[in-house]
Amino acid sequence: MYRFSELRCKEIINSKTGARMGFAEDVFFDLQNGKILSFSVPVATRFMGFLISRDYYMIPFEDIERIGDDVIIISSTPQRCSPKNDRGFWEKFLSWFK
Incomplete structure (x- = not known):
């Protein structure tokens, strides 16, 4: 059992x-x-060292094949998701001037 x-x-x-x-x-x-049910894993999309993506992978718990000492092995390609109510930087920035 793991925490x-x-x-x-x-x-x-x-x-x-x-x-x-x-x-x-x-x-x-x-x-x-x-x-x-599942884990969320942030998508590591970087530009010039800055994290620019708010997307994440949803990994169903059933897709876990094995949990090792330092890795978790999954059996399928997870679904990439985006937060529905999270606005991007430019939308937030431009909203300050409205």
């Missing part, structure tokens, strides 16, 4: 592509039965 604080220190790797997905940032679970 989430232990899981978020493990890198998530896709077994089909070998891609390094990143580290779990948040966990979603069912309040009725207490089971973990």
Whole structure:
């Protein structure tokens, strides 16, 4: 059994592509039965050293093949999502002048 604080220190790797997905940032679970539904992993899109993407991957808990000492292996390509109510930098910046 693992705590989430232990899981978020493990890198998530896709077994089909070998891609390094990143580290779990948040966990979603069912309040009725207490089971973990999925993890969110931020998409690391950088420009000149700055994180410019607010997108994230949703990784269903069922897609986890194995949890090792320092990595979590997943079996499928996760879905890329964007926050629906999060405005980008330029929208926020321009809204100050309205």
